[in-house]
Amino acid sequence: MKKVLVINCGSSSLKYQLIDMETEAVEAKGLAERIGIDGRLKHTPAGKDTVVIEEAMPDHNKAVELVIGALTNPEYGVIKDMSEITAVGHRVVHGGEKFNSSVLINEDVIKAIEECSDLAPLHNPANLIGIRACQKLMPGTPMVAVFDTAFHQTMPEKAFLYAIPYKYYEQYGVRRYGFHGTSHRYVSERVAALMGKKPEEIRTVVCHLGNGASVCAVDHGKSVDTSMGLTPLEGLIMGTRSGDMDPAILSYLMGKEHMNIDQMMDVLNKQSGVLGLSGISSDFRDIEAGQKEGKAGAKRANDAFVYRVAKFIGAYAAAMNGIDAIAFTAGLGENNAAVRKEICSYLEFMGVKICDKRNAVRGTEALISTDDSKVSVFLIPTNEELMIARDTMELVG
Ligand code: ADP
Numbered sequence: 001m002k003k004v005l006v007i008n009c010g011s012s013s014l015k016y017q018l019i020d021m022e023t024e025a026v027e028a029k030g031l032a033e034r035i036g037i038d039g040r041l042k043h044t045p046a047g048k049d050t051v052v053i054e055e056a057m058p059d060h061n062k063a064v065e066l067v068i069g070a071l072t073n074p075e076y077g078v079i080k081d082m083s084e085i086t087a088v089g090h091r092v093v094h095g096g097e098k099f100n101s102s103v104l105i106n107e108d109v110i111k112a113i114e115e116c117s118d119l120a121p122l123h124n125p126a127n128l129i130g131i132r133a134c135q136k137l138m139p140g141t142p143m144v145a146v147f148d149t150a151f152h153q154t155m156p157e158k159a160f161l162y163a164i165p166y167k168y169y170e171q172y173g174v175r176r177y178g179f180h181g182t183s184h185r186y187v188s189e190r191v192a193a194l195m196g197k198k199p200e201e202i203r204t205v206v207c208h209l210g211n212g213a214s215v216c217a218v219d220h221g222k223s224v225d226t227s228m229g230l231t232p233l234e235g236l237i238m239g240t241r242s243g244d245m246d247p248a249i250l251s252y253l254m255g256k257e258h259m260n261i262d263q264m265m266d267v268l269n270k271q272s273g274v275l276g277l278s279g280i281s282s283d284f285r286d287i288e289a290g291q292k293e294g295k296a297g298a299k300r301a302n303d304a305f306v307y308r309v310a311k312f313i314g315a316y317a318a319a320m321n322g323i324d325a326i327a328f329t330a331g332l333g334e335n336n337a338a339v340r341k342e343i344c345s346y347l348e349f350m351g352v353k354i355c356d357k358r359n360a361v362r363g364t365e366a367l368i369s370t371d372d373s374k375v376s377v378f379l380i381p382t383n384e385e386l387m388i389a390r391d392t393m394e395l396v397g
Helices: 060-071 107-115 124-137 148-156 165-174 181-194 248-257 261-270 272-280 284-292 296-319 332-336 335-344 383-396
Strands: 003-009 011-019 026-033 039-043 051-056 088-094 143-145 203-209 213-219 222-226 324-331 376-379
Touching: 003 124, 003 165, 003 383, 011 060, 011 383, 026 060, 026 324, 039 060, 051 060, 060 124, 088 124, 088 383, 107 124, 107 148, 124 143, 143 181, 143 383, 148 181, 148 222, 181 203, 181 213, 181 222, 181 324, 181 383, 203 296, 203 332, 213 296, 222 296, 272 284, 272 296, 284 296, 296 335, 332 335, 335 376
Parallel strands: 003 088, 088 143, 203 324, 324 376
Antiparallel strands: 003 011, 011 026, 026 039, 039 051, 203 213, 213 222
16 A cells, blocks of 8 residues: 655644545645644544644644654554555755756755755755654655745746846846746646647646636646746736835835835735725625625725636637637635636637536536537636645655
């Protein structure tokens, strides 16, 4: 039996899934949260109730220890001991230009991930802490790093360069890297499978619309452009992030509001987007409800969000000289039929036609366009954990 433990480690949380690679079924999943604060572990064995374990987690080592304890618990565990785990797959946010695919972790890889930390100071150090904690508690178990940025390393220079002095790219690596790569790869592969084609045969735009949101142009299986940039702040309007805007707004607003750069960045990362525009919430469920109640802020945020996504799809149709498919994924893409329909209504000029009956679905793979639509439109629930587990197995053998 081959089993892969998938770990997604943040600064104060650690998400995990144990996946049986013969069936690709999730045997257990959970979340260790409030690490370094107090500590709580929510553990859910497949088909059973969630167990909540309140225990002090001063650091990530303790969190991993508790995860191992939960997975091997005689009552709610799913394995006898850790030797049943073939390998561990770690999500790593930033691989810079060093990684264009997943890799087996060794000391050189750890050093290279450390070197990318400059580009993702909030994420990479946390990912590394998770890797170190697992190495300590599972010595001898092979570990793999799967990068959010790797899929986008196929972008051509014309798509990834910013039009600022070239020396900043050369000296500091300032360029578009893109994120959500594991999700864009998974979804674009599923689209090809559902169309009965190979990924190399089609051009797809994947819309990953969650709290964080990005669009990706996948041209014959390769990412050729994506909306997030050096950091996840660029591109679409997100839950609390502004996405694209005139960079001159920074100095203008900093002057008006007497803000320093940290305060300004906090506004752009945490107070903007759907939250900032609506004045209601960053959660699209509240935006949906607000629109029904006739709240102007809700409609304002919804309309701007939808418009921006449609604009990107139009741009990527030009980038790829046409598109064969559009796919919606992540929390909002998978659950909000109205948003999907509104985005596609901008694309009727390309022959995109949504079928209302087919579109009345959530959280399941579905074709949502009409039979005579020139572009096939899909809803594809993303599964980054499965992709990480598959990459891990492939490298471990
Ligand atoms: P994250 O980027 O944090 O992983 P998600 O993919 O969970 O975000 O997406 C969060 C967004 O998806 C929110 O705006 C939320 O309203 C929407 N969403 C998530 N689940 C549902 C649901 N069951 N019904 C409607 N909207 C949902």
